[in-house]
Amino acid sequence: MDAKIRLYVEHPLGSGQSVPLDRAQAHYLFGVMRQGVGGAVLLFNGTDGEWRAEIVEAGKRGGVLQCNVQTKPLQMPPDLWLCFAPIKKARTDFIVEKATEMGAARIVAVQTEYTNSGRFQCDRLQAHAVEAAEQCGGTYVPEVVEMEKFARVMEGWDPARRIMFCDEALVTSASSLLSGEAVGTWAIFIGPEGGFSERERAKLNSLEHSVAVSLGPRILRADTAAVAAMTVWQQKFGDWT
Numbered sequence: 073m074d075a076k077i078r079l080y081v082e083h084p085l086g087s088g089q090s091v092p093l094d095r096a097q098a099h100y101l102f103g104v105m106r107q108g109v110g111g112a113v114l115l116f117n118g119t120d121g122e123w124r125a126e127i128v129e130a131g132k133r134g135g136v137l138q139c140n141v142q143t144k145p146l147q148m149p150p151d152l153w154l155c156f157a158p159i160k161k162a163r164t165d166f167i168v169e170k171a172t173e174m175g176a177a178r179i180v181a182v183q184t185e186y187t188n189s190g191r192f193q194c195d196r197l198q199a200h201a202v203e204a205a206e207q208c209g210g211t212y213v214p215e216v217v218e219m220e221k222f223a224r225v226m227e228g229w230d231p232a233r234r235i236m237f238c239d240e241a242l243v244t245s246a247s248s249l250l251s252g253e254a255v256g257t258w259a260i261f262i263g264p265e266g267g268f269s270e271r272e273r274a275k276l277n278s279l280e281h282s283v284a285v286s287l288g289p290r291i292l293r294a295d296t297a298a299v300a301a302m303t304v305w306q307q308k309f310g311d312w313t
């Protein structure tokens with residue numbers, strides 16, 4: 073039987089490797105998905121590619137899988153970070169999910185002056201990224217980084233990483249997106265519902281390693297802007313071709 077279920081595990085994977093399941097995974101696999109001994113599952117752990125594994129033990133509180141064949145090598149995304157100001161819960165979930173599907177290497181939450189969201193639930197959002205990777209066939213899970221203030225993020229910034237600054241103030245200008253720019257390590261910056269403050273815009277515009285771009289003649293919601301910016305970047309520099 074072909075394996076259809078994909079599961080992320082925090083365990084090494086390799087030929088003949090036994091992989092223990094925790095209670096939640098066992099509940100999902102045996103309780104929800106009705107799998108049993110002899111069933112096949114696809115496993116990935118973010119470093120060893122994807123493996124087909126067979127269920128060799130199934131219980132209520134755990135189970136064991138055994139890897140037999142590698143079905144995909146590790147496919148790293150391009151070195152692109154998505155830096156965004158968290159917004160409302162459902163829209164932040166959407167951004168993390170789409171960034172994972174579209175091939176972000178790292179997801180960075182930035183607290184800007186107009187960021188207007190409650191606590192940033194890093195662990196919950198990391199689990200959301202894992203689910204997105206399970207669903208989209210990815211073999212890599214981007215790290216979701218704890219929220220940091222804009223000034224702190226800027227202080228520690230490596231200038232070798234170029235910034236694609238999505239600037240809603242350029243909404244009326246016809247910009248040729250990223251023209252003259254080269255492939256390399258990049259980060260996309262997306263502001264919150266209230267946009268970037270003047271101070272933040274001035275900072276981003278003052279950096280030699282930052283390029284301000286327009287995403288067209290309409291103001292997009294932050295979650296739409298994140299998807300649009302990743303599409304543009306991936307199309308030009310990424311792993312879509």
Ligand code: SAM
Binds near residue numbers: 240263290
């Ligand atoms: N300041 C705007 C306002 O309140 O009218 C809205 C900000 S927009 C909802 C959120 C973020 O999406 C912006 O900070 C920017 O990074 C990005 N964005 C939205 N539309 C854009 C556009 N047309 N060009 C570039 N960036 C855009």
